[in-house]
Amino acid sequence: MTKLKFVHQNKELDSGVTLIQDVSSKNAPLKYAGVKLLQLQKGAVYSEKLGKTEVCVVALSGKVTVKEGDNQFENIGTRESVFDKKPTDSVYISNDHDYQVTAKSDVAEIALCYAPSNKQLPTKLITAADNTIEHRGNHSIKRYVQNILPEDNPAANSLLIVEVYTDGGNFSSYPPHRHDHDNLPEESSLEEIYLHKITPKQGFVFHRVYTDDRSLDETMSVENNDVVVVPKGYHPVGVPDGYNSYYLNVMAGPVRIWRFHNDPDHEWIWDRK
Numbered sequence: 650m651t652k653l654k655f656v657h658q659n660k661e662l663d664s665g666v667t668l669i670q671d672v673s674s675k676n677a678p679l680k681y682a683g684v685k686l687l688q689l690q691k692g693a694v695y696s697e698k699l700g701k702t703e704v705c706v707v708a709l710s711g712k713v714t715v716k717e718g719d720n721q722f723e724n725i726g727t728r729e730s731v732f733d734k735k736p737t738d739s740v741y742i743s744n745d746h747d748y749q750v751t752a753k754s755d756v757a758e759i760a761l762c763y764a765p766s767n768k769q770l771p772t773k774l775i776t777a778a779d780n781t782i783e784h785r786g787n788h789s790i791k792r793y794v795q796n797i798l799p800e801d802n803p804a805a806n807s808l809l810i811v812e813v814y815t816d817g818g819n820f821s822s823y824p825p826h827r828h829d830h831d832n833l834p835e836e837s838s839l840e841e842i843y844l845h846k847i848t849p850k851q852g853f854v855f856h857r858v859y860t861d862d863r864s865l866d867e868t869m870s871v872e873n874n875d876v877v878v879v880p881k882g883y884h885p886v887g888v889p890d891g892y893n894s895y896y897l898n899v900m901a902g903p904v905r906i907w908r909f910h911n912d913p914d915h916e917w918i919w920d921r922k
């Protein structure tokens with residue numbers, strides 16, 4: 650059985666810096682994407698030296714200052730919780746840079762989203778206002794999407810990043826789709842990471858990852874701060890009534906294009922009136 654779910658941890662990295670998730674090709678069936686979830690106490694500093702990797706620092710909650718070379722972005726972040734359900738600020742940093750993140754609020758949570766990068770691009774603040782918003786779906790497949798780094802934003806070499814909110818009783822990433830065939834223009838090959846958050850925090854959601862031939866077919870119950878990786882296959886999410894779901898998606902692959910293929914068995918779901 651392929652390990653697709655990574656349960657949250659609480660590992661003290663440094664004074665005031667707690668590592669909750671660290672998922673990458675080193676410990677998961679991934680070749681491109683990676684994610685870290687960190688919680689920082691006020692004044693705590695997380696530093697990193699990038700190789701041939703780009704990173705997008707997403708200010709999930711609280712406020713942080715991000716410094717890279719001569720670039721300093723002070724007090725970024727717009728929300729106390731991801732469930733404030735509004736866009737936040739992020740900073741894109743490409744390969745071979747050193748950067749530091751310092752917490753400015755009592756507690757700050759950041760997601761570090763990684764993908765391969767060989768061409769240095771400008772370090773860039775992606776403000777909340779730069780996010781594009783979508784309301785997708787109908788019936789019981791309604792979700793609200795905040796695009797942080799969609800493919801029409803040329804700021805990154807490989808990264809595609811989006812936040813998705815799904816209220817209880819709804820499915821998202823549904824009808825099921827895949828993007829695991831390098832077959833443009835019909836379909837692109839992107840692996841994907843889901844960083845899940847749920848409110849109230851004792852909740853869970855169902856996440857299935859399966860392939861057409863069912864050689865991979867895992868249905869998982871996923872809890873707050875768990876990560877699910879999607880190396881290939883369809884990947885629908887179901888949210889029990891009474892709870893609301895948030896997930897941060899990190900996608901990356903050979904080409905920075907998002908073209909998905911719906912599971913033919915369930916594509917009719919989109920056509921309902």
Ligand SMILES: O=C[C@H](O)[C@@H](O)[C@H](O)CC(=O)O
Nearest residue numbers: 785792811813821822823898
């Ligand atoms: O491929 C993208 C991911 O599966 C999600 O971001 C999905 O598109 C979100 C949704 O449309 O429900």
